[in-house]
Amino acid sequence: MKPYKACSCRDAATKRLLGKQCPDLGKKGHGGWYARYEAPKSADGKRRQPRIGPYDTERECKQELGKMLGQAANPKALDERKTTLGQYLERRYTWRTSEAETGEGLKKSTLDAEREAIDLYLKPGLGHIRVVDLNDEHIRELYAAMRKINRPEEREERTEILRRLQEVRATRDGKRLHSRPISESRIRRVHAVLHGALTDIVKLSKIRPDNPADGVWRSKGGKRKQGRAKPLLWTVERVEQWEKSGLVPAKVMVWSSDQCGAFLDFAEASEERMYPAFHLDAYYGPRRGELVGAEEQDLSLARRRLHVLQAQSDDELDDTKTEAGYRQIPLDDETVRVLKAWHKRKLEERLQWGEAYQDAGRVFCYEDGSAMKPEYLSSRFRILIERYGNIRARHFEDEWSAERIARKYRTTEYAVRVALTMPLPPIRFHDLRHGAATMLLAAGVPIKFVSEILGHASVAFTMDVYAVVAEEMAADATRRIAAFIPRQNRLSAVGANSVPSGG
Structure with a gap:
């Protein structure tokens, strides 16, 4: 279970991977850090020792190994290790749709709003990331890209995540989406969908022990959160x-x-x-x-x-x-x-x-x-x-x-x-x-x-x-x-042939 360094170099003669035996591992930036840990046996009783990595530093590898050891007692976490956020969002949406059909779940309008959040923002922005690898920086990057949509800075600084968001926003159901910037309230609604899904990942599916969406808004600097706009x-x-x-x-x-x-x-x-x-x-x-x-x-x-x-x-x-x-x-x-x-x-x-x-x-x-x-x-x-x-x-x-x-x-x-x-x-x-x-x-x-x-x-x-x-x-x-609403005495309050002279 001790981290080790390895690379993907191959022997010139045999073409076999050198792995931990590569002579260049001592060079800076060559290879990466890996680790193996003892996981629960498979359904047929076979021993399993999954490998994690590569990581840039030994410290980073140790931190991830600690997380995996904490989850090792949970077979579900191991089985779902390769599940992406996009896959889980689709699975969860199917569950919620099924519940709604029985009359016990969410309203159609709520499900439609969740579908839009998944299709326009969460899947193109974060859907490719494995659930176990998702962190708060990924989430902040998504929201930062959403804030640039339909703004001047969209053309000046076009990141990869912004490009993916723009592609799916070109048309939806055969119609071009609006050209207004994304409001903070909409970002918060998307965040609510993501936070709910990650909460289910932690508490129901038990794929990971923490919710990376917790505290994203609290730790963000800038203006204080505004309450409901009053008339x-x-x-x-x-x-x-x-x-x-x-x-x-x-x-x-x-x-x-x-x-x-x-x-x-x-x-x-x-x-x-x-x-x-x-x-x-x-x-x-x-x-x-x-x-x-x-x-x-x-x-x-x-x-x-x-x-x-x-x-x-x-x-x-x-x-x-x-x-x-x-x-x-x-x-x-x-x-x-x-x-x-x-x-x-x-x-x-x-x-x-x-x-x-x-x-x-x-x-x-x-x-x-x-x-x-x-x-x-x-x-x-x-x-x-x-x-x-x-x-x-x-x-x-x-x-x-x-x-x-x-x-x-x-x-x-x-x-x-x-x-x-x-x-x-x-x-x-x-x-x-x-x-x-x-x-x-x-x-x-x-x-x-x-x-x-x-x-x-x-x-x-x-x-x-x-x-x-x-x-x-x-x-x-x-x-x-x-x-309580004063009304003019129709056709008599204003003279039939008179017109006010001022504004």
Whole structure:
């Protein structure tokens, strides 16, 4: 079991390997260090003495020999010594898929995310490395390469691991992948998949005694780990600065009640088909997937209740994000009115489509009745905000009349007049949910009730995320849940023939 030095030189006459007998072993850099150890006997009772190596130094060889002696009592570790990380990841994914098919395992969306992490990052980056040889430096090198993807330094310093990542990212399922840089949050999600697999390697498969992914983030220098991004309110001062510079002060921004009311007035006046979905989201904050996944049988306008039982994930229905997501949302009079009008519109569309109508049984669907993709809601939301800004630019910068703007954008003059009442800074569709939580709290709705409406796991989470911005908005909220978003008195609040003169 003592380390020894050997090489691959051959005798000039016999062509046999010289191994430990090579006369050049004393020369610096010639040969490598090896060791043998006593392993458990094979299934047929034969003696086994595996060899490890080569290593550059005797010390390195001794360290590895110590590890192998510690595992020698475990036959599984010896049998799996040549197993690569890629092979184990595939084996583990098969197990997890099988568990999901019984209804006891992971959600499809979680398995899909794990499949993507394996295919795009873990297998091309580390899949060729044997499980027993993997160390924290390999993992750090992978994450360093991920951070260079789609950045200027990608072209300047193209390492081998980065080249492999780029090759698999060229296309996926026949489509080219996005050209944005990889975010730290995505790297952490990939790390979670890797860490989980290595934990199984240690605790379940017992191939190695330690998890090399432990402490990778803790030992990394630089910025402190940031917590969940908390919402920031679009105050008058922040809106003024945004109009001057175009810069958004934070990743998560929420509208004030006046701004949210202006958007809903604009969407309704623009005769936007998806206005009812925007209205429901702005008032009660269901997640995007919950909106498009809601079925007609889960909505009772007579009882004024929406049961949230599932969510749409990409092209398939799935469970809600958490167990707390299973909930009932009470509906106010205005929301019931909006949804009744929406039902009437869907009936008209059904008659127009006739036999071609595809009834998916959803509350919100495409015009032909088929199930809607979540991204469609976000797309319509972005289009409305962009149109709102363009209308204001045409009037205040180009001095167009309301009538001319309405013709240009094929909308109503009233929608134009709504857009001219105040600027509307940008937010994401998901931020409507944040805004609903904030306005409910600012309106004085009990925190526990707000937490239940949003489907949060705890009241503490709701308070931690939304309390500060709710206090900032409190001065704007004067009514409770049925009217916490101020709305203009349609067609009368803004004069029928008047147009504001300022921005």
